[in-house]
Amino acid sequence: MLFIQGLLIAFFLFASSVKMFGWVKAIFEPQLAFFHRYGLNRAAMFAVGVIEATGAVVMLVGMFTANPELSAMGASLITLTSIGAMFFHFRFDTWKDAIPSMVTLVLSLIIALPLLERLI
Numbered sequence: 544m545l546f547i548q549g550l551l552i553a554f555f556l557f558a559s560s561v562k563m564f565g566w567v568k569a570i571f572e573p574q575l576a577f578f579h580r581y582g583l584n585r586a587a588m589f590a591v592g593v594i595e596a597t598g599a600v601v602m603l604v605g606m607f608t609a610n611p612e613l614s615a616m617g618a619s620l621i622t623l624t625s626i627g628a629m630f631f632h633f634r635f636d637t638w639k640d641a642i643p644s645m646v647t648l649v650l651s652l653i654i655a656l657p658l659l660e661r662l663i
Contacts, residue, residue, distance in 0.1 A: 562592030615658030
């Protein structure tokens, strides 16, 4: 479980920083092109980056404080962004473009489901 959390945290801290700050042009420009194709602008891309970063940081705090509820809350934010990404990729792109979001959805659900089961 800690490995999955660490993987999600590292991936989304990196991915969100690219969306927010555009510091890796080779990744930022194609992602911005995706957003434009979806009818979304740079501000929407920044907002998605903020949500992803928030989820990753909340998971990180949950991991370091051994608080599974906090980790699950962060993973839930990642789950929502993954679902959103899948929606747009399936609607405007090919299913192959949705593969990363499908993987992050499954991994984030592994972290979030224990909390969701307690709530039900």
